[in-house]
Amino acid sequence: MERWIRPDLRDLLTYSMAVSPEELAAAYGIRPDQLIRLHANENPYGPSPRAREALRNGPWHCYPDPQGRALRRALAEYTGLDPEWIALGNGSDDLIDLLARLLVGPHRAALIAEPTFEMYALSVRWHGGHVHIVQRDEMFRLPRETLLEAVQRLRPAVVFVASPNNPDGQMLPEDVLRAALEEGAMVIVDEAYFEFSGHTFAGWLSRYPNLVIVRTFSKWAGLAALRMGYALMHPDLVQAYDKVRPPFNVNLAAQRAALASLEDRAHLLENVGRLVAERERLYRALQAFPFLRPFPSHTNFILCRVIGRDAHRLWEELLQRGILVRRYSTPALRDTLRISVGRPEHSEALLRALTEIAEEVPHGNP
Numbered sequence: 001m002e003r004w005i006r007p008d009l010r011d012l013l014t015y016s017m018a019v020s021p022e023e024l025a026a027a028y029g030i031r032p033d034q035l036i037r038l039h040a041n042e043n044p045y046g047p048s049p050r051a052r053e054a055l056r057n058g059p060w061h062c063y064p065d066p067q068g069r070a071l072r073r074a075l076a077e078y079t080g081l082d083p084e085w086i087a088l089g090n091g092s093d094d095l096i097d098l099l100a101r102l103l104v105g106p107h108r109a110a111l112i113a114e115p116t117f118e119m120y121a122l123s124v125r126w127h128g129g130h131v132h133i134v135q136r137d138e139m140f141r142l143p144r145e146t147l148l149e150a151v152q153r154l155r156p157a158v159v160f161v162a163s164p165n166n167p168d169g170q171m172l173p174e175d176v177l178r179a180a181l182e183e184g185a186m187v188i189v190d191e192a193y194f195e196f197s198g199h200t201f202a203g204w205l206s207r208y209p210n211l212v213i214v215r216t217f218s219k220w221a222g223l224a225a226l227r228m229g230y231a232l233m234h235p236d237l238v239q240a241y242d243k244v245r246p247p248f249n250v251n252l253a254a255q256r257a258a259l260a261s262l263e264d265r266a267h268l269l270e271n272v273g274r275l276v277a278e279r280e281r282l283y284r285a286l287q288a289f290p291f292l293r294p295f296p297s298h299t300n301f302i303l304c305r306v307i308g309r310d311a312h313r314l315w316e317e318l319l320q321r322g323i324l325v326r327r328y329s330t331p332a333l334r335d336t337l338r339i340s341v342g343r344p345e346h347s348e349a350l351l352r353a354l355t356e357i358a359e360e361v362p363h364g365n366p
Contacts, residue, residue, distance in 0.1 A: 030319075038342055040224075151179075
């Protein structure tokens with residue numbers, strides 16, 4: 001079989017969350033409905049009631065509007081930009097992948113500041129592009145000089161950055177973005193957690209045609225299963241993007257649910273406020289554990305460095321108690337766990353589990 005597969009893709013790593021929570025729960029003897037999912041930054045409050053109602057009945061035998069005109073008009077009202085500045089995608093992963101297809105591809109390169117969301121590098125490599133890496137410091141900061149030197153030296157076709165960044169939750173400094181844009185680099189800013197941070201670079205689009213902003217309905221609107229994302233970018237780039245995407249890449253159910261979510265944004269943003277308040281409460285509570293060093297976050301998750309313990313062992317001890325958080329295998333993140341913010345009762349279950357673990361004899365000691 002290998003002789004038919006592209007050689008450059010044979011050994012490519014897949015997305016690290018390939019194992020389903022249901023499989024993990026079964027492996028540890030936990031019923032899936034008892035598993036507390038704090039691993040994927042999902043919204044525990046779920047979709048808007050209006051979105052649920054919008055999905056109740058529909059002309060599901062018909063193709064969706066390939067241009068998503070109604071949704072783009074609603075997003076124009078939400079973002080303050082005209083519809084021609086808006087592109088739609090089957091989740092932000094689809095937008096990232098199609099932008100990599102359009103802007104990178106063979107014989108071109110992307111610059112990525114790691115650790116960050118792994119789909120940037122995967123998408124570039126899937127399309128035959130080369131990935132240049134610039135490393136954040138030990139506190140996951142991205143100094144202006146670090147990125148600027150790499151842009152000037154490597155002249156990448158695209159720079160991928162996130163604001164806030166995943167997995168650490170920190171904002172992208174304005175001077176870092178401005179330096180890259182003024183060097184003429186095409187910069188894609190992932191604002192998946194915009195509603196939680198309250199900060200956007202959308203106001204920069206009129207000044208910088210080389211800026212793209214990617215967002216999603218998965219986090220704030222609770223539509224992760226339906227895959228609905230959008231990008232804000234220059235109209236000429238939207239037209240080019242439309243030439244490389246499948247005509248029906250955004251299904252009708254996702255479009256309808258997104259429209260209903262925008263109509264019910266007050267309700268959804270109240271839930272965002274609840275999660276932000278719970279994030280701050282959980283952040284303070286996690287600081288009480290001497291083996292955890294949580295990082296301040298502007299998202300719906302908290303990254304913790306594990307001190308004096310094995311992070312993978314701690315992940316397993318939590319899973320044995322029915323709590324699934326995110327672990328990593330890459331060197332820069334192997335000593336960390338990322339914890340999604342859930343409802344208050346989810347936080348309480350997590351804190352009880354951590355207290356139990358803290359009171360046990362350390363693993364491996366007599």
